[in-house]
């Protein structure tokens with residue numbers, strides 16, 4: 015228990031430039047107090063003492079202004095900075111080494127009992143002040159959620175999500191295999207504060223969330239790969255989102271209750287049409303480029319002053 019407290023204090027020291035001493039952290043950090051109270055509340059909850067768990071959690075909220083449902087699963091070295099107004103729902107899971115600022119909600123958009131309604135954060139996720147992450151999907155390891163973002167779809171590992179509704183900015187090496195959603199949930203689930211299994215290596219470095227440099231479609235070898243390059247990441251993202259929605263639902267045929275006007279059942283048809291048009295146009299671009307190259311090989315000179323379509327940028331804009 016004391017080892018865990020020591021690492022809680024050490025991680026705050028590491029991540030908060032404003033922290034000056036251990037005693038200050040121990041006595042003046044509501045985020046630390048909230049985590050300690052949650053461990054007690056969650057222990058009671060897991061033993062089936064639901065009212066007692068709920069009551070302890072309620073006292074924690076009075077003390078800290080941070081509301082964590084006793085059923086939520088929180089990993090090790092999770093730092094809630096400032097914390098006032100943070101709300102963490104019953105089925106939320108937070109992996110090791112996550113950082114959460116004030117005013118964050120890990121919430122739901124549906125009211126079905128017994129299903130996973132709240133998000134899973136994989137390890138090392140940073141959630142900016144005021145961000146709302148709503149739904150039973152996964153935010154991949156080391157993703158960063160901008161302050162005041164409203165996130166309603168899965169975020170891939172290492173990506174940054176900003177805005178309302180949040181747009182996803184993919185990391186540079188977005189082809190690296192991201193942890194599967196199922197793994198993520200399973201892993202986070204075993205990372206209870208109580209057992210601490212699956213702890214991240216202390217020296218693991220967070221993935222950089224540098225944006226993908228947009229390769230020019232005029233680069234060598236671009237024509238055959240351009241449309242794939244433009245379409246694949248997005249399709250994977252959409253596909254993953256749909257799969258997660260379906261598995262989180264378990265009741266795909268049930269009509270979604272959408273208190274915020276947000277349905278997870280499917281993507282906006284207009285957005286789908288726009289993606290198809292953009293990807294189709296990118297494919298046409300690539301074919302025309304190949305035709306031009308073939309004609310040039312035959313000795314025809316083709317004037318081409320037109321910039322090729324930047325499909326990835328357009329696809330991101332409509333998301």
Ligand SMILES: CC(=O)SCCNC(=O)CCNC(=O)[C@H](O)C(C)(C)COP(=O)(O)OP(=O)(O)OC[C@H]1O[C@@H](n2cnc3c(N)ncnc32)[C@H](O)[C@@H]1OP(=O)(O)O
Pocket residue numbers: 096115116141142143144158159160161162163174175176177183223224
């Ligand atoms: C008292 C206290 O200090 S409490 C602490 C409060 N601090 C926080 O909550 C920090 C939260 N961090 C953020 O919001 C950061 O801006 C991050 C994590 C999103 C930055 O992530 P990065 O990957 O470095 O993104 P970067 O700064 O390069 O910006 C990427 C794009 O997102 C935009 N952006 C960044 N933050 C936000 C935001 N919060 N909302 C909307 N757009 C944003 C940028 O303008 C940029 O847009 P562009 O691509 O159109 O130019």
Ligand SMILES: N[C@@H](CO)C(=O)O
Pocket residue numbers: 030031032095
């Ligand atoms: N505690 C962090 C954010 O407010 C800092 O001082 O920078």
